[in-house]
Amino acid sequence: MSVAVPEEFLPGVPDFSTVHHSIENYLFKPITDLKDWAKFKLTDQQIEQYWKDGYLLNIPVLSHDQCDRINEDVKRLMDDTDRHPGIDMLYKHHTKKSGQSNNVFLHCQGQWRLTKLFHDLVFHPQFLVPTSQLINSDRTLKKVRFWHDQLFVKPPKNDKVVAWHQDYSLWTKTTPIKHLIVHVALDNQTEENGALYYIPGSHRWNRDGGPLLDTELDFENMDIIKTVLTEEERAQFKPVCGNLKKGEISLHHPLVVHGSYGNRYKRVSLKTNEIKNNNK
Numbered sequence: 205m206s207v208a209v210p211e212e213f214l215p216g217v218p219d220f221s222t223v224h225h226s227i228e229n230y231l232f233k234p235i236t237d238l239k240d241w242a243k244f245k246l247t248d249q250q251i252e253q254y255w256k257d258g259y260l261l262n263i264p265v266l267s268h269d270q271c272d273r274i275n276e277d278v279k280r281l282m283d284d285t286d287r288h289p290g291i292d293m294l295y296k297h298h299t300k301k302s303g304q305s306n307n308v309f310l311h312c313q314g315q316w317r318l319t320k321l322f323h324d325l326v327f328h329p330q331f332l333v334p335t336s337q338l339i340n341s342d343r344t345l346k347k348v349r350f351w352h353d354q355l356f357v358k359p360p361k362n363d364k365v366v367a368w369h370q371d372y373s374l375w376t377k378t379t380p381i382k383h384l385i386v387h388v389a390l391d392n393q394t395e396e397n398g399a400l401y402y403i404p405g406s407h408r409w410n411r412d413g414g415p416l417l418d419t420e421l422d423f424e425n426m427d428i429i430k431t432v433l434t435e436e437e438r439a440q441f442k443p444v445c446g447n448l449k450k451g452e453i454s455l456h457h458p459l460v461v462h463g464s465y466g467n468r469y470k471r472v473s474l475k476t477n478e479i480k481n482n483n484k
């Protein structure tokens with residue numbers, strides 16, 4: 205593999221999105237023997253679980269040490285006094301302070317352009333291999349495409365919810381659906397720090413193949429989605445807490461209904477959207 209030389213966004217500020225493979229040994233050892241991809245395969249049982257519930261939880265991917273290194277990069281994006289010189293590469297960057305200075309809400313997209321760690325996470329074999337198995341109906345390993353990344357920090361003592369929603373309401377990227385979402389816990393997710401909850405089986409809930417709600421969502425109104433559910437769907441509305449441990453990922457279907465409540469303690473999570481590569 206050639207040594208990666210990213211193009212510069214500004215003099216001295218690399219844009220890592222110009223490097224189309226992982227950076228040698230930065231987050232994981234790049235795969236050189238094609239056979240090694242198979243080591244990251246989900247079992248048939250896991251694949252069946254995904255299609256039964258619409259999501260798969262608790263897949264260990266990152267060590268605590270790796271999470272801590274990534275969390276240092278996250279801190280930098282929240283710190284106005286130490287602005288990353290490439291911050292304008294982000295497609296979205298929304299921070300909001302409440303109360304104490306370490307009490308910052310952060311939502312951004314495009315951070316893979318800014319640091320080597322965010323960049324390499326996108327190429328992690330444990331994101332790519334399961335994604336391929338889940339979006340290709342023959343479960344085989346093929347190249348997948350990365351669509352976008354997103355980072356989300358919920359500060360402590362925060363009563364803001366993320367209303368029940370289907371990601372397909374926001375991102376209708378493939379029709380029929382051939383993409384999914386990888387959600388990465390950068391710290392333990394618990395009921396007390398606003399863990400993500402999922403409704404098992406709700407990936408089968410759609411309206412003519414589309415989402416239940418296709419309007420701009422009011423994310424503060426937790427139960428807005430319930431106003432459009434059928435009686436049968438309402439009877440099946442039984443939330444399950446993801447309870448991801450630090451370093452674990454979940455994979456979820458774009459139609460699965462999920463959301464999170466307010467939190468007493470801080471929570472940091474990152475997600476990537478992966479889609480089928482139409483060319484292969």
Ligand SMILES: O=C(O)CCC(=O)C(=O)O
Binds near residue numbers: 356366371475
């Ligand atoms: O982290 C949250 O509370 C919301 C995240 C979310 O909706 C997602 O990962 O699709």
Ligand SMILES: [Fe+2]
Binds near residue numbers: 370371462
């Ligand atoms: Fe979502």
